[in-house]
Amino acid sequence: MKELSSKQLRQMYLDYFKSKGHAIIPSASLIPENDPTVLFTTAGMHPLVPYLLGAKHPEGRRLANVQKCVRTGDIDAVGDASHCTFFEMLGNWSLGDYFKKEAIAFSYEFLTSGKWLGIDPGRLYFTCFAGDADAPKDTESADIWKNLGVDESHIFFLDKKHNWWGPAGMTGPCGPDTEMFIDTGTAPCSDTCNPSCGCGKYLEIWNDVFMQYNKTAEGAYEPLVQKNVDTGMGLDRTITILQGKASVYDTDVFAGVLSKIAELSGKSYNDDTGTTRAFRIIADHIRCAAFMIGDEKGITPSNVDQGYVLRRLIRRAVRYSLRLGMLELSLQQIARVVIAQYKDVYPEIGKNGERIISELGLEEERFQRTIKQGLREFEKLEARLEGKIISGIDAFHLYDTFGFPLEFTLELAHEHGLEVDQKGFDEAFAKHQEISGAGAEQRFKGGLADTGEATAKLHTATHLLHAALRQVLGDEVAQKGSNITAERLRFDFSYSRKVEPEELDEVERLVNEAIGAGVDIVCEEMSVDDAKQSGAIGLFESKYGNIVKVYTAGGFSKEICGGPHAANTGALGRFKIQKEQSSSAGVRRIKAVLENK
Secondary structure: OOOOOHHHHHHHHHHHHHHOOOEEOOOOOOOOOOOOOOOOOOOOOHHHHHHHOOOOOOOOOEEEEEEEEEOOOOHHHOOOOOOOOEEEEEEEEEEOOOOHHHHHHHHHHHHHOOOOOOOOHHHEEEEEEOOOOOOOOOHHHHHHHHHOOOOHHHEEEEOHHHHEEOOOOOOEEEEEEEEEEEEOOOOOOOOOOOOOOOOOOEEEEEEEEEEEEEEOOOOOEEEEEEEEEEEEEEHHHHHHHHOOOOOHHHOHHHHHHHHHHHHHHOOOOOOOHHHHHHHHHHHHHHHHHHHHHHOOOOOOOOOOHHHHHHHHHHHHHHHHHHHOOOOOOHHHHHHHHHHHHHOOOOHHHHHOHHHHHHHHHHHHHHHHHHHHHHHHHHHHHHHHOOOOEEOHHHHHHHHHHHOOOHHHHHHHHHHOOOEEOHHHHHHHHHHHHHHHHHHHHHHOOOOOOOOOHHHHHHHHHHHHHHHHHHHHHOOOOOEEEEEEOOOOEEEEEEOOOOOOHHHHHHHHHHHHHHHHHOOEEEEEEEEHHHHHHOOOEOOOHHHOOOEEEEEEEOOOEEEEOOOOOOOEHHHOOEEEEEEEEEEEOOEEEEEEEEEOO
16 A cells, blocks of 8 residues: 555546546635535535536546535544545546446556555455335446455445435436445454444545436436546545554644644643643634635634534634643634645635735734623623523523633633533523524525526526626626526625625616616637637636636627526516615625516
8 A cells, every 4th residue: 555645645646537537627616606504615525516517627528627615514623534625536437438347447446556646455345235115226336346356354345324425405417326435444343343433443545426316306216318427535534544544633734733733832742641632623613714814715703604614613713722831823824834835736825815814813803802702791690690500591692692611611610619501591592493404494494506587697697687786896806606496596796895886776777777688698718818819707717627618698798608598688677676785895795686577
């Protein structure tokens, strides 16, 4: 087995799939475009949904890339050996080209060949779908593994919970997957120990998803006309195996950042369990925050959506930096290490480096003020306290209203000879999550496969809106993000002031004028350079490959985009702006709908 650096693994993966006829495409933004179902790009397939559903990709039917991803569902687990909020996903796709036989053979060759990773085949284990009422047992994948030389005792059949992907929403593409695990060498937890038990003996390193069904609104699973392959290999987790480390934090991926934290805190990473965990949390959260802020659709800390997650990450890092005794604004120095490490792989991180440093500093200063306010509120609470117990409701009030962390409340209570009703806090917190979760469920019910007629019309309307804004407000306007459901569009754009009512009226008039003209939406494929020379607007140029799609609406709008779109502007109906507001510093937001004429 080769001991590679993370940089070497990243490049080796791309080289391998390029040798197999795959076009190498850039990482897409961390902020999903026109996808209301998720706050962040959580997998390499998210930006490719239109093509998985049948649209033609400009680079062809075989693709590969390294996609930057964020998952925050396990944020409280960060600090253990394997969890990270930001990670890089190595992926390859077949869009109606090869299927199980070739995909599995590619995976096995890359893992075991001495030319590539050179992992001992005896350490590898595999799982396949066991079958149920919706779809048959995936004996085809198992037979392919066996034909490659895998011993039958290394293959396990597991249920849909373990070996089925999707659909991402309520409906859409889905299918069985086959997963690859490496034996870490630890003792089995029982006689029935297998990759599904989670005891740590088997570590998943790759997943091949076979999208061969479409789940309908009625719950039926129908065979797809275009069968796709979507794979994912986590770079951090794989490099942990190749470097023989017990934790992703012990690899070269985090070496520079952990060294800087040690320098700033005067402590050692291995001093004790609590210190190790604090080092890991700071390292992970600042890496993730740097990528969020430095993204081409870069976000800033706020109290809603992506900005709320970013704020939580930064403030959690601040809390743990205080525990380590680090000085104020130390996080900026850690971020500089992250920027230096990744700027050659992701140019936007270097390009937006100073913005990353500035936003981290501003948020840390805000949180320091929050802590000071929380201390004052704690003193008020203590003054009116009857007895020695702070109720769970009061502790949650400090947390929810003033952003004062429970850990701080517990520490202060201990110093003042008080106790905190943690059970009551947990109950109040759980109730808050239940209410928030219900709202999120309602918000995200659309699903990734929501690329219907209404969505396509609203997507086209964002192009017309963007063009109209530039006509009225000037060329400083640039799209910073969009979010589309079947009911409305939300469009974020760079602008330094509030848009006046008369300006909004003119924007609305221009969009409706373009709609009324009833021109066809023309799609052309060309190189990025040709697209620029033709006058097309490239909003997030780093995400594009060599060949792009350019959508033109008469003489009104011309943009590089992936779709979906209406066929003619006349199909859109009447465009109506509902609201204009600030999204973040230097970014405005418009919400609009399409009404029937």
